[in-house]
Amino acid sequence: MDDFYKEYILDHYRNPRNFGHLEKVDASAEDLNPLCGDTIKMELALDDDGRVRDVKFSGKGCAISQASASMLTESIKGMRLEDVARLSQEAVLENVGIGISPTRMKCAMLGLKVLKSAALGEMASWPDEAR
Amino acid sequence: MIVTGDPKQAQIVADFPILAKPTSRGRRLVYLDSASSSQKPRAVIDALVHYYENDNANIHRGVYELAARATDAFEAARAKVARFVNAADTAEIVWTRNTTEAINLVSFSWGLGNLGPGDAILTSQLEHHSNLVPWQLLAAKTGASLRFIPADANGELQLDNLDQLLTGVKLLALTHISNTIGSIAPLDVIVPRAHAAGAVVLVDAAQSVPHMPVDVQALDVDFLAASGHKMCGPTGIGFLYGKRALLEAMPPFLTGGDMIKRVSYETTSYNDAAVEVRSRHQQHRRRDRLGCCGRLPPRSRDGLDPRA
Amino acid sequence: MDWIRAHDLRLTAYALDALRTLSSRGLAVYGPARAEDRGGVISFNFADIHAHDLASILDIEGVCVRAGHHCTMPLMEKMGWPATARASFYLYNTEEDIDALILALEKAATVFGIA
Ligand SMILES: Cc1ncc(COP(=O)(O)O)c(C=O)c1O
Numbered sequence: 001m002d003d004f005y006k007e008y009i010l011d012h013y014r015n016p017r018n019f020g021h022l023e024k025v026d027a028s029a030e031d032l033n034p035l036c037g038d039t040i041k042m043e044l045a046l047d048d049d050g051r052v053r054d055v056k057f058s059g060k061g062c063a064i065s066q067a068s069a070s071m072l073t074e075s076i077k078g079m080r081l082e083d084v085a086r087l088s089q090e091a092v093l094e095n096v097g098i099g100i101s102p103t104r105m106k107c108a109m110l111g112l113k114v115l116k117s118a119a120l121g122e123m124a125s126w127p128d129e130a131r
Numbered sequence: 132m133i134v135t136g137d138p139k140q141a142q143i144v145a146d147f148p149i150l151a152k153p154t155s156r157g158r159r160l161v162y163l164d165s166a167s168s169s170q171k172p173r174a175v176i177d178a179l180v181h182y183y184e185n186d187n188a189n190i191h192r193g194v195y196e197l198a199a200r201a202t203d204a205f206e207a208a209r210a211k212v213a214r215f216v217n218a219a220d221t222a223e224i225v226w227t228r229n230t231t232e233a234i235n236l237v238s239f240s241w242g243l244g245n246l247g248p249g250d251a252i253l254t255s256q257l258e259h260h261s262n263l264v265p266w267q268l269l270a271a272k273t274g275a276s277l278r279f280i281p282a283d284a285n286g287e288l289q290l291d292n293l294d295q296l297l298t299g300v301k302l303l304a305l306t307h308i309s310n311t312i313g314s315i316a317p318l319d320v321i322v323p324r325a326h327a328a329g330a331v332v333l334v335d336a337a338q339s340v341p342h343m344p345v346d347v348q349a350l351d352v353d354f355l356a357a358s359g360h361k362m363c364g365p366t367g368i369g370f371l372y373g374k375r376a377l378l379e380a381m382p383p384f385l386t387g388g389d390m391i392k393r394v395s396y397e398t399t400s401y402n403d404a405a406v407e408v409r410s411r412h413q414q415h416r417r418r419d420r421l422g423c424c425g426r427l428p429p430r431s432r433d434g435l436d437p438r439a
Numbered sequence: 440m441d442w443i444r445a446h447d448l449r450l451t452a453y454a455l456d457a458l459r460t461l462s463s464r465g466l467a468v469y470g471p472a473r474a475e476d477r478g479g480v481i482s483f484n485f486a487d488i489h490a491h492d493l494a495s496i497l498d499i500e501g502v503c504v505r506a507g508h509h510c511t512m513p514l515m516e517k518m519g520w521p522a523t524a525r526a527s528f529y530l531y532n533t534e535e536d537i538d539a540l541i542l543a544l545e546k547a548a549t550v551f552g553i554a
Contacts, residue, residue: 005492005550014487037508037515037522038491060521062489104495140533147531158501161539166480166527167505256517260510284518285471311509311525312470313451313477338478341529343444 005063006098012067017074020056027081027122030059031114033106038065042073042114044122050081057111064096064104069111071095076115085119087112146172166310166338168360175363212370216355217346223378225371230337231261233356233371234304237333238265240381241354242302245331248274250301253330255280255288255316257309262335266304275301286312290320297328305332307339315339318350326351331377337361347372443530447479450528454481454537461485461544464553469523479528482509485544486553490522493547497524500543502536 022043030041038061045054055073059066075095076084092112093100100108144150147170154160162170188198190205206221213221227233242265246252252266256279270277278296281289286309297303303325308315318334325332333354339345340355341362347355354377359368373381383390383401392400452474458466458481465486471477485493494506505525508515515522526540547553 005496010551035507037512062491062522064492064495101495104491107491144531144533150531154501156499156501159539161500161502161536161543163526163528163532163536163540164503164505165529165532166478166525169529170531257514258511260512263513282514282517286469286514287471287476308478308480309470309511309514310480311511311514311523312482313480314471315476315478338480341443342440342447342478344440 009063009067009096009098012070013063016057016066016070018056018070019058021058022054022056027118029114029118029121031110031117033061033065033110035106038062038107038110040065040069040110040114042069042111042118044081044084044115044118046081046122050126052076052079052081052084057114061110062104062107064100065107065110068092068096068108069114072111072115081119081123085116085123087116146174148173148176165341165361168366169341169363171365172363175365179365216340216357216372217348218372219348220375223347223372223375225373225378227356227369227371228367229358229360229369230335230356231358231369233354233369234262234333234335235265236371236384237354237356237373238269240384241331241377242266242269243272244382246270246273246275246301249299250275251278251299252276252302252304253278253280253296253300253325254304255306256282257286257288257312257314257316258304258306259310259335259337261337262304262306262333266302280305282314286314288314288316288321290317293321293324294328297325297330300325300328300330303330303332304335306335306337307345308342310338318352322351353377446530447528448474450532450534450537451477451479451481453534454526454528454540457537457541458483461541461548464548466544469518469520480525481527482523482525484520484523485547486551488547488551488553490524492551493524493544496547496550497540497543500539500546502540502543504540 022045024045025043026046027044028042030039032039038059040057040059040061043056044052047053055076057069057073059069072092072095076087089109089112092109096108149170150160150162152160182204186197186200186204188195188201190198190202192198209224209226210221213224218224225233225236227236246269250273252270252275254263254266254277266277269275278300280293280296283289303321305316305318305321307318322332331353333356334350334352336345336355336357338361340357345355353374355372357369360366386399390401392402455468455474458468462468467484469482484490490506494504497504505527507522509523509525
């Protein structure tokens with residue numbers, strides 16, 4: 001238990017990084033975890049090579065979902081959108097760094113799910129050769 | 132282990148084997164989620180095993196003794212449920228999977244035939260999705276409107292405008308005890324006024340039947356739904372109480388099986404006593420599937436009543 | 440069944456009193472104030488701890504409570520609660536179970552740094 005809610009998780013929960021909205025949004029998505037009602041929205045601004053120039057998230061929910069989303073936003077700046085779309089659950093879990101029980105996995109993965117759907121949605125509008 | 136001073140309470144706790152099993156972290160299990168699903172006493176667990184070891188057969192089908200025993204147990208359980216909620220007639224108890232299916236049965240079987248444009252369904256702001264979504268769909272299908280009795284910040288129903296809300300209402304569908312906030316609907320006040328307005332009254336008793344005496348005749352409700360798994364019974368069995376005259380006028384909900392009088396390739400006629408048989412087919416199918424048996428409800432009743 | 444109702448009532452009253460001892464630390468109990476006006480169900484939230492986090496910490500302590508919207512999303516929205524934790528009682532619960540709930544809540548307060 002003592003490493004279940006580590007201090008940095010609570011810190012991300014109470015002081016989420018990159019929280020809020022972007023002026024100019026190139027890609028965004030929003031979803032909720034129907035089990036607990038957690039919601040997360042991700043907004044991305046891209047540079048000309050399709051890299052993440054800036055990211056903001058918003059929403060509300062449990063410490064696991066909010067901290068996981070917050071940490072995710074920190075790790076994707078400068079990343080190519082294709083790589084964002086390919087981010088794995090394992091990478092997110094490693095990032096979060098605590099054991100997540102199966103019943104809470106959806107919470108931990110909500111940010112990733114939303115981020116990927118923002119990335120894939122944006123990529124779908126790209127001309128073929130840019131993908 | 133629990134250290135309770137009251138020997139009767141200690142005996143009740145001891146009847147539930149799961150409560151003696153520590154959690155994976157070695158803690159005593161403190162189960163405070165019975166509103167979702169209750170734990171099962173030894174008597175219910177044993178009855179399941181006993182049934183499959185001794186009496187298992189397809190009910191209402193076989194002519195052999197084993198099938199007769201299974202059928203008897205199945206029907207005896209129905210009679211016990213009828214007594215438990217004080218139904219006037221055993222045939223007023225229809226087996227369902229759970230509360231949700233009981234409410235859907237009314238929505239499809241009674242609602243589709245009795246509601247139309249201009250009619251209204253009245254429910255409340257407190258409802259479980261099981262007593263809300265079926266009415267949203269029924270309203271959409273029939274052109275009826277859906278209204279809500281408001282609740283205050285404590286989850287207590289606001290009845291100031293009840294009579295106004297009831298005008299044109301064909302069905303009042305109300306939860307007896309809110310599963311979220313715990314408030315109790317004053318059925319003694321609401322039901323007579325709903326009847327005076329000409330409405331049929333359905334009560335979602337998922338949270339009340341397991342926890343307090345519920346007398347369908349004293350409450351004078353028309354339909355009442357509850358789930359076995361919330362009252363020490365196995366998962367996969369629940370019931371709908373319905374006044375006989377209403378049930379008899381309702382077409383079958385799920386069709387096939389032994390509700391049937393005669394089937395040709397083109398058409399089917401149903402048994403006269405459709406009220407009694409309409410759910411049997413579903414019942415024994417689900418019993419097979421989910422490991423329930425007709426013997427359980429009476430045992431679970433015994434498990435429920437510490438004096439029994 | 441009268442016994443069960445009386446038992447639920449006794450535990451609900453006991454739990455309401457016990458939970459109120461945490462109200463100065465931000466524990467909010469929802470629903471009718473008097474046990475007589477309720478079934479054996481108590482929904483609550485604790486300071487800024489999300490109900491799911493609360494349920495996870497309680498689970499570690501062996502205490503099973505439900506957390507979420509309890510299949511009543513419109514009601515939750517009307518009340519302005521994203522989620523609640525919910526403890527509910529039955530014939531096999533005892534005062535010791537409620538004491539365990541309170542201890543586990545205190546543990547959650549420690550984890551979340553609630554004074
Ligand atoms: C008030 C209420 N109605 C309906 C239901 C649905 O019960 P079931 O899932 O057994 O159909 C529940 C279960 O939580 C409930 O609390």
